[in-house]
Every structure is written in structure tokens, then in C-alpha cells.
Amino acid sequence: MESFGQYLKLKRIERGFRRQSDLSDECWLDQGHLSKIESSQSVPNNDTIFILCRALDVGYLEMIIMAHPENKLTYEEEQYILNIEETDQKLESLLIQIYYRIIIERDRQLQIIFLEFLTKELDASQAEAARRRIEDYITDIDKHPIAKDEFKNELSQKNSKRESTRLFHLLVRKGYFEFRRGFLGKLQDVLSRNEETNVATHYDLGKELGEVYVDDILMTRKERIIAAELIRSLRRNESDG
Incomplete structure (x- = not known):
């Protein structure tokens, strides 16, 4: 029977992460820990599994069952895990959308609001680190002024995915599932207010000009x-x- 370590290594390579360090950089899991998991010296807990699932685009139930084949989940437990996965997918999708708008569309107003939100919900150092990485991504894209839009979009999507996975790691380590669900709800409210502000600004411009x-x-x-x-x-x- 295939071990969980063999399973994880196969998924990593299938998803384009040739080295353990590539996956470690993507989702901020310690490379030494990944090495122990792939060599079957360690079994990941559910938090680590959730982070790996988001980075590798694997279903939660699939990886949990592979990691703990001896545990027979009840119907209620399976539904609870699927509920967690649905919320985390929404959170990841929203974060990718935010980072894409900031990095490729250069939405400065959204960047300011988003970083202020991270400062409040996480801490100032994490928000500042996120700001520096965003600026690095933008600088990297601007190094290719004559590159085709397809290249810039591909690079931006890759960076947006990476940042959403890294932030997801911080949220998992910050608190339980309820914390992420609350974070998602607050972030949706912040973005809704931002959109309302944009609409109001556009309306006033249309009238005043x-x-x-x-x-x-x-x-x-x-x-x-x-x-x-x-x-x-x-x-x-x-x-x-």
C-alpha cells in the first residue's frame, strides 16, 4: 500500500514542485518537516494537511484519509471537513482576487484597505511584510514592459496564488476554523464597502464634470x-x- 509520504511526493511533483524547497517556499511549511513527512518519519496534523491541500489543490478528505487510513470517519465528521473546505476555498478565491487586482490592476485604494485590514486582524509586521512582497511582485512584472499580456497575467496569477497560500498558512496558525470563517466574513464586508465607495466616487464624478x-x-x-x-x-x- 502506498504510504502517505509517497503520496505527498507524487502530488508535489504532479503540481510542478520539483523540489521540497519549492513547495516549502510556496506555503511556508518548514522544508525539514516536509522531508520527514515524505520519508514517513512524521504524520502531519490536520492544520498542516489543510495548508498542503491549498498549495497542491487537493481535496481535504482525500488527503486526511491518506494520512490516517486507520481512522474511519463518520458521516458527520466528513460533512464537517467538507464545510471547512468550502469556507477555505471561498477564502482562497477571494484572496487570489484581491492580490490579482492589487498586483496586475494596480488598485492602490484596495491595497491600502487590505493592508490596514491585515494590520488589524493579524499584526503590523505581517502587513508590512505583505506590502513589501506586493511591491516586489509589481517591480518584477515591470521589468518586462514589452512582455505579452499573457505572460504578465500568468506571472500575476502565480504570485497571487502564492500569496494567498502563504496568508492562509498564517490564518491556520493564528486560530481554528472559526477564526478563518470570521476572517472571511470581515474581509467580504471590507471589500463591499470599498466597492460602494468606488461606485459613489464614480457617480459624483459623472455629475460634477x-x-x-x-x-x-x-x-x-x-x-x-x-x-x-x-x-x-x-x-x-x-x-x-
Whole structure:
């Protein structure tokens, strides 16, 4: 029968992590610990399993059963694990979306709100570390100004996935499942308020700018909003430079 260590090594390689250090860097699990797990010297607890599942895109039940084949789960226990997985998937999806908007769409307002939220829910040092990594990702992307959009999107998606997995690790170590569920709810509320602010700002711009003509053609409200956003982007780039 295949051991859990053999199973994990196979999944790691299948997902493109050729070395243990690659997976360790992706999800912030100690490489020495991964080595012991793959060599069957150690069996991971559920928290470590959840982190590995998120990094390797493996179902919770599958990995738990492989790690503990001697334990026969009841129907209620299986449903509870599936409930945890559903919440964690929503959390991961939302985090990937946030990081993508910050890294590729350069949504500075969202970045500020998100980092303030991390400072409140985790701590200032973790939020500052996240900010530095985000800036490093943006700098890395900007090193390829003539690269195709497909390359930039692929790089941004990879970075967004990595950061969401790393943050998930911190959340797992911070508290139990209820903590992550509460974190998800608070983060959804923060983003909802951010979207409402954007809508209100756009509405005011549409009203206050009044009639504007370009080449004797009246600009639509949508065109005025787009123009205002371009100006904001230019000003941010100038201030950053």
C-alpha cells in the first residue's frame, strides 16, 4: 500500500514542485518537516494537511484519509471537513482576487484597505511584510514592459496564488476554523464597502464634470469616468516615481 509520504511526493511533483524547497517556499511549511513527512518519519496534523491541500489543490478528505487510513470517519465528521473546505476555498478565491487586482490592476485604494485590514486582524509586521512582497511582485512584472499580456497575467496569477497560500498558512496558525470563517466574513464586508465607495466616487464624478467635449463630440458619462481614472493612474505613477 502506498504510504502517505509517497503520496505527498507524487502530488508535489504532479503540481510542478520539483523540489521540497519549492513547495516549502510556496506555503511556508518548514522544508525539514516536509522531508520527514515524505520519508514517513512524521504524520502531519490536520492544520498542516489543510495548508498542503491549498498549495497542491487537493481535496481535504482525500488527503486526511491518506494520512490516517486507520481512522474511519463518520458521516458527520466528513460533512464537517467538507464545510471547512468550502469556507477555505471561498477564502482562497477571494484572496487570489484581491492580490490579482492589487498586483496586475494596480488598485492602490484596495491595497491600502487590505493592508490596514491585515494590520488589524493579524499584526503590523505581517502587513508590512505583505506590502513589501506586493511591491516586489509589481517591480518584477515591470521589468518586462514589452512582455505579452499573457505572460504578465500568468506571472500575476502565480504570485497571487502564492500569496494567498502563504496568508492562509498564517490564518491556520493564528486560530481554528472559526477564526478563518470570521476572517472571511470581515474581509467580504471590507471589500463591499470599498466597492460602494468606488461606485459613489464614480457617480459624483459623472455629475460634477458636467458636459465635456472632445473633438466637438460630447463625452458620455462612462467616458468621463474612464478619463478621470486615467488621470488618477497617471498621478499615482508620478508620485511613485
